[in-house]
Amino acid sequence: MGNSNKCSEEDDLNAPAWINEDFFKRILEKSECDNVQIHNLLLSSGTAKNDHYASILFRAKLKYTLHAQPTQEKYRAFVMKTEPFVDGVKKDKMNEVPLFETEVGVYTKVLPKIEAKLREFGDQTILAPKLFHYSLQAPRCIVFEDLVVEGYTTINNRHCSLEEVKMALTKLAKMHAISYQMIHRDNNHDLANFNKTFVNTIDLADFPVLGNGIKLIKDVISDQSDLQKFLPHIESVERFLIPKVIDLLNATKNGNQSGVQVLNHGDFHVKNLMVKNDGNKLKDLMVLDYQVSIFGSPAIDLHYAFTMMYSPSMRRERMDELLYYYIINLQETLRKVEFHGHIPTIQEIRAEMQAYRHWGLYLIFTLLYFNYALVDESIEMDKLVESETARRAYYANPKILDELRILLPRFLHLGYFEE
Incomplete structure (x- = not known):
């Protein structure tokens, strides 16, 4: 050098x-x-x-x-x-998904149009860091501005605050709203090309971290006397859950899409955010990493945020409040940009959440412990992804078990275990 x-x-x-x-x-x-x-x-x-x-x-x-x-x-x-360049599981599996192609497509074909539409109506929201360079020829790479220079920091070793989650949901709602408008008003078909994420692309049998969530949760709760009553419900959903989830993620591609279609971020969690503070006041928040963005129901991102961005207390106490907050921002954005088509109602978005309940259940079984691990500096993430033994040990964390004691009854009452 x-x-x-x-x-x-x-x-x-x-x-x-x-x-x-x-x-x-x-x-x-x-x-x-x-x-x-x-x-x-x-x-x-x-x-x-x-x-x-x-x-x-x-x-x-x-x-x-x-x-x-x-x-x-x-x-x-x-x-x-x-892209990963060291031989191993990470390199083999990550290269099966068009991560760089997806992110470059979002950056070059979608985000500029969304931000330009917001600017027309005086909204200066920035949805992502500036892109300076990309190459889709091996070795694939993308070069962005460094937000640290602008005073942004990552959220380390803690869950998001309520203020941070609400700002993140505001930006998500704006992206969803303008992409919804792009389809309905501009007849933009480029969005439908974003149809690959990990779960509907990788052979899950070869990637146990995404394929064995049900097996893992059964093993964990079988040792908990008060949770064993949920085993029959989990076993009943086991036979159809993953095929249902793949069908939901492939709905647009297969022509079975629901009435509300947006560009989803696809990986909406705490480590894909950076925040900028002015003293103790949150000044801005930036969303990162559009590598698995997928076009489809907004429930894809909303269930993901519930599992991977919300804190345990938010999942327990603020589920309805935060969903309502997102919907109001979605509706207000569509009105602000003078969209004259049908604006999704609260009931319609809640219906999307129910229609995608199996996706939400899959995420809890498969990724809930990552919500805890991402803020736990004692955890080696590569080991957790690649070792079933490590995942089982971490899933038995008393805090996670205590949350399952709340979530499993709730999902049962909401019909998540019904086909």
């Missing part, structure tokens, strides 16, 4: 040789519209522990000058996402 460059020694993985001065020089010259001389390049890990699994992230800090201003040193920072 040259004598003028430094590479952080804190990285567990060495950066590939192609991530070098020449690579960033091309990006800077495209952005600056001038010849660039790089004086210093510092590479470091782009994430804290447990922040990301599907891709490898690096942070690049650069000092450089322009040909037109040779004495004026400039500074730029990027975050770079690359």
